[in-house]
Amino acid sequence: CGIIAEYGEFQSFQLYFKRFNLRTKDMPARTDSTAQRRSVMTRSITNSRSISKKQKAEESYSETSNDDMDDDDDTRDRRKIHADLPSEYWQIQKLIKYLKGGNPTATLIALCSLRDFDLSQDICQIAIRDVDGLEALVNLLDTTEIKCQVASLKILKDISQSKPISRSLTDLGAIQSLIRLLSSSVADLQCLAAETIANIAKLTRARRLVRKDGGISKFVSLLNIPPNTNIDVLKEDGQAVELLRCAALGLCSLSKSKKNKRKMKSSGLIQHLSKLITLEVETILVPVVATLSECSVDPEYRAAICEGGIIQYLSKFLESSNQELVSHCAKAIFHCAEDDLTRTLIRQHAGLEPLVRLIKFTENVSMLDGVTGAIWKVAIDRENCLVFRDLKLCESLVPLLHSQPEEVMINVAGSIAECAKIPENIEQIRKAGGLTHLVNLLSGTNPTLLINVAHALGKCATEPDSATIIDKYDGVRLLWSLLKSPNPQVQSSAAWAICPCIDNNKDAGEMVRSLVGGLELIVSLLKSDNREVLASICSAVANIAKDEQNLAVLTDHGVVPILSKLVVAHAADDYVKGHIADAIGRCCIWGNNRKEFGARGVVKPLVRYLKSKDTFVYKAAAMALFHLSLEPENCVVMHENHAKQWLVNMVGDDDWVLQEAAAGCIANIRHLALANDISKSGR
């Protein structure tokens, strides 16, 4: 047994054994089996809380030891039982016993000695638990012996980093004791208690308990800097700075719960954080910005953050050399940039340039994730895209489209999609080989990534050169295959992307035809009940139908009856109905479709579409009606439904295509009426 290596250890080992006879009730008499030992130890963890202390003591000491130390066989046997457990186990247990049974002086010595062990090791934590060590440590917090409280807290602060220990501590009611210590007059106790709570509060249950025990307002008040404080003096005061840091750390952990966020806000958190940010003390900044980042998920916070002038500091700190700080700043910006104002403020405070510079640091994944996320959201603003164009952002983004973790690539694809608002950016993307990478990513399985990639490709395909390349690398076929995805968002983003691919491709018709089962798939998707899918598919249909042959195929697959059903079904939804009308208009051109549409009763609802306030809707409706009006039966229905009065207004519209369509439609209706009159009068 290499564990009992030194003679000295063996000697003290025997002493412990004699003195305490640490054969607990749970341990089997003679066994070497490791597996058994492990299960025994786990049992002892759960049992130890239910067995009363006195009972345990009795059991431990009830067996009289063998006084005959000369009996080597016996000691060797006993040595075997305990040889499985390393010496740390026994030493720690002994220290806990002194801790429990001694006066403050002995307790202090035991506590200080405990810290010499690496308490993050499993065996050490098991040793502590087996003799109710955690309970002892928590009980010490409730005494009035300051030194013992400090020593106990130092241990608790370290071991509470382990989740199982945090759970046990929560069970033991440690949180209440710790919250009480937050109000202590001894700063050391406040700091240590705050940091310990910060560790324990990684558990949801603990966060709730802290709130219920009134801890949140205490934490927030610890951040308070009285109005007349001399800031320079404060910065030099190590104790005060440490207290602010620990309080911020606690709030950072606690802010993960929604209700806690609200409680913090109502306790005045944002004002305190704003003030602390202006101090620009790095150790305090990291947890403060981390807290802001976490809280800015909540829209109420975002508004306050914008107003509080914090954005300019966030932009400034992006230049810091502290990567952790930069990472949190970027994440905060990512959340805050949901709001338009933030996006503008970032640009005004020169926050865009650092973001672009930071994407070169690919080793720090967390930071890269935050930075790319921030870029994605700020790029929603067109002005920012112009700045990014000048900084050649897209060239630097393209290499990140492969061999990066998925979270990063999601953000990068999103950024590219937004930047593609500007034609020069699309050019940069194309020249850097971005399109091939994007097409490659279409073979993946992560829905969010697929959505962003499809979005990016769609935006790039608005440039004919890019559309050609995308097709060349089989992009259209891959996008089409995404239509089979079970995820409606993936389906719709693929469909939206397909539209410009068809629109900007000279050989679009041929390309679509070459896709086996492609058109059938499109028509089947018209039966979806997801409005985004419907809108995108109708738009795709409208694009596909520009090619006559393909329109014929679509008709064969029954596109007419399905579209007819949709017209009525979605009469209330402005978003979808514009695209439905558009599709109908395009599908009229082939064969008997206009007659078929009329027979299926699309005309009457389409006339009602003309009344919509949405420009796209009434224009599409007018176009559709124009095409339908080439069939006399349809004109009758239009006339009956007073289509003319709506169409008349459109004749004066700025859009000349609409003018023509409206005028043409009215003309057709009139001709029919005239013909009717002539025939009537001729009788």
Added chain:
Amino acid sequence: MAGIMGRKLQAKLADAMSKRSHFSREEVDRLLTMYSALTVGGTRLDRNKFRDVLHNTFDMTDDILMDRVFRAFDKDMDSFLSQEEWVLGLSVFLKGTLEERVAYCFDVYDMNSDGYISREEMFQMLKNSMVKVLQDLQTTEEDPDEGIKDIVELVLKKMDHDHDNRLSMDDFMKSVKEEDLLLEAFGPCLPDTKYREKFLSDLEAGNVDIDVSQAKS
């Protein structure tokens, strides 16, 4: 007459001593007034009265240690505390720098004043610190001293840097600088924060009434 002369002398003394201590002139003055109140009837502060002060004002209870504190104050070893020893002792006791307090505690703990804290001295001081475990041990008829010896070993392991089985001033200073909680490792010989702060704020405010009546125990 004696009163005015006494006050003038006191003021001069206060002046001199405040330069050598952490107290201001006014504070030293008040301490000297306190001394006079305590030594009514005699001219110097003896062991018993001092221990009463430690007990009543600072809530100290350990006899052995209180005795050692007296000895640490009593630099000239004449079993009485002069005014100087009183003021300078309190200066370290209440407001000492870390180094001063380390030296002071070392003096307290070094029972035979040989410059080292030996195992036996540690044993003596820690003898009564394991109350509950002793009771438990009673049931197994073990030698209760084993537990104390074990704790002594723990302390040596932690603090004996030069591995000579005893603590020199160097060992002690180094250990305390690493872990300041070990300053009073062998028992409380400095005042508790609560009592210390109360005394100092009273001193600053000018309330110098030590409860002398209780001194007559």
